[in-house]
Amino acid sequence: MQAGMEAECIQELRKVIPELESENFLALVEHLSSELGLTKKADLALLEPDDLQQHLKPILRRRLIQAFRPVVDTDQPIILSTIPDEQTALFPSLDTQLTPTSTPPRTQSHSSRFPSTRPQNAWISQFEIPWNKMPASLLKATLRGQRARPEDRRAWKRTVVSAMQEHCPNPNKAACDEIAKMIVSKYPSTFADMTEEDEQLGVGYYSLAKQLKTRVEHANRNNVSEKIRRPRIMSQTSDDGSTKTVRCKVDSYGCINCQPKCVPEGETSESLEDRRKDIMAIFQSAGPRAVDRPDVDESMRLTYIYQRHMLNSCPPPSISVIEEHWPFLFTKRGLCDHFKALTGIDICDRVGEALQSKGTRIINFFQRQTQNRDIQHLLRDIESNTTAMQQSRTGIAAVLLLMKHFQEQEGSIFLLADATATKRSIETDMTLPSTPRLIMLGNTFLLATKWMVSIEGRVAYVLEEHLGFADALSVFFGCFYVFNIEYQEPACATLELIQRFFMRINPEEGTKCTAKTGVSRKTGAVVKRKAEAINSRVASFLHQLTEFEWKNLD
Structure with a gap:
């Protein structure tokens, strides 16, 4: 397609023959532009049937010729006989009265039908997007x-x-x-x-x-006269300093089976309670490794509705109470199986693939960008730590870089502990926050090789030593969904990027952090947070990553 052919001309062609496949339409445009020399809309009136014989069937050729051939030999603009939807709605009786050279008396009828005072955005219903001014290269992209x-x-x-x-x-x-x-x-x-x-x-x-x-x-x-900003109205806070609990009543954000309605066939509430008691007895006698037993797996699957009933109750039960009733939920397999039933996603596979492929892209993005000193310092640490397991190091580095980019502190997601620390020593020696943290056991975050996850001030998961960072991140992130926990505000951007970019969970109803206030990354002051459909910093980063990769295509 030659750049000299006006976008308006291409748009008019597409209106007349919309059913023509994109590749065939592009071939037609190329023929008209390069071989016939057609450049503007007025040239369409000069087309002859023979000009289109190789690209259009007879009926389409006749339709196109008829659409652009002037009715009379004057300089009057060509008016098609089709009626815009808006005109049809306002003037239904005029449907058969329009001719190719007449237009409906819209001004008078419109002014008599609608009052002079209109809502602020009433103009949108009359707004026509200027498709005819779209750049030719962009139009080509839309067609393909x-x-x-x-x-x-x-x-x-x-x-x-x-x-x-x-x-x-x-x-x-x-x-x-x-x-x-x-x-x-x-x-x-x-x-x-x-x-x-x-x-x-x-x-x-x-x-x-x-x-x-x-x-x-x-x-x-x-243009100061057109500014519409209003004075801020400062909101009042309660004197008792009360805060919203981090646990939600029912959080269906991105879930496909948050609150099932029907008990499995052949089961009753009494039979489900019996199964729960059997599960507890097995756990007490065989321990957490019994989660791999087929009978435990089947009972956990059948009691899913019972588990959700408790997890979604209001007020929400504490993590300790949940563990007393459903101990296998506090194993990696139990949590990940529940997450799959809840969202339809195998979290370990999804996170593992994303950290390896997308994690590498994130590191490459930051390595080839001019960044602040904190990011440059972290990149040097990443390059020097070649002794760590490659797969875990890539995932950890990607998440740490994202946190630096979003100006979020590592402690809002990760906690560093000695490689020899135990569950008891961590709970004794460390102050664990109420929201989930991924505890990294090692000399540095990048060199960590063992993992734990804490919730509500206690260690809830101790992962087996052979598991990698992807498994640890899966358990950590899965807790937010399984236990109806909102993202902590100091890490909300990183967590939402993991959700949307790594996990590919993209609900339309907003974000999983509903905090009304937060700490400004620039000033450190407490500021009011905006309610957004998607975290603006996440959307901005994904846009930057896409543009970077577009510009650096081989």
Whole structure:
């Protein structure tokens, strides 16, 4: 496709023959541009049937010729006989009255039907996205279902905002969200927030909406009269300093089977209680290794509804109480099997693959970027520690780099303990927080080779020595879902990136951290947190990673 062919011209062609497959349509455009010399919309009226014989069947050729051939030999614009949906809704009786050279009297009918005072974003219903001004290379990407190149995305963003400002000088966030949603719904493969596995990231239009709003603010940076910011109203806090519990009543965030309704066939509440007691007896006699027994596995599967009933109860039971009733949940296999029933995901396989492939990409990204001194210092440590197990070192390094990038302290996820420490010594000598922590046993985080997980101030999991970091991270992360625990605010960005990028859990209903306040990464002061569909720092990093890999394709 030649760059000289106007995007508006290509759009008009696509409107007339929408059923033509993308590859055939691109071949037609290439033929019209390179062989016939067609460059603008007016040239379409000069086409002859023989010009299209090699690319279109007879009916499509006739349709295309008829669409662009002038009805009369004048300079009047060509008006197609199809009626826009908006006109049909406002003027249903005019459906058969329009001719190719007449237009409905919209102005008078519209003004008489609607009052002069309109809601702030009423203009959106009249807004038409300027598809005809889309760059030719971007249009080609939409037709082929490809991702937009960064430079095309920036140019398109400026074009859309300029069109929006013709209706409203300073569109608000809700307007940007709606316009972004319209764009993404038409070309999701090109504009939507997607993972590399072609799964939608959250609502899908978060990044585009944010970029549109940023462009609006940039365009209005010197236009004081159009600023719509209102004075802040400081919220009042309770005098008793009470805080919200970190355990949720029922957290279905990203789950497919959070609260099952039906008891398994052949079971009753009494039989499930009997199975629970049998499980406890087996644990007391055989210990946690009995989790691999087929009868234990079957009983844990059948009592899943019973387990969720307790885990979702309000007020939530303590971890100690849960362990008394369901001891096998506090083994790696018991937790991971429950996580799979809850989310449909084999967490160990998913985390292991992600840490190895995506972890390497994250390290490569930071190694080839100009970063702050903390990240550079960590990269030097990563390069010098070649004695650690390669797979575990890659995963640990990736997570530590992410925490440095998000300006989150290692202690908000990891705790370092001596390699010889035991469960009892850790609980005695260390102050363990209420939210989950992954305890790393070794001289440094990178050199750790043994792992424990703590919840509510006590060690809940001691992983076997042959297990690696991927297994440890799986147990740590799985606790947030199995036990309905919100992400701790000091580590919310890293945890959400693990969830969306590594685990590929992408619900649309917001984030798993609902804290109203947090500590500013810049000033250290307590600030009010915004409610977001997706953590803005996570979305920004994933966008940077995608652009970096795009620019560095071999």
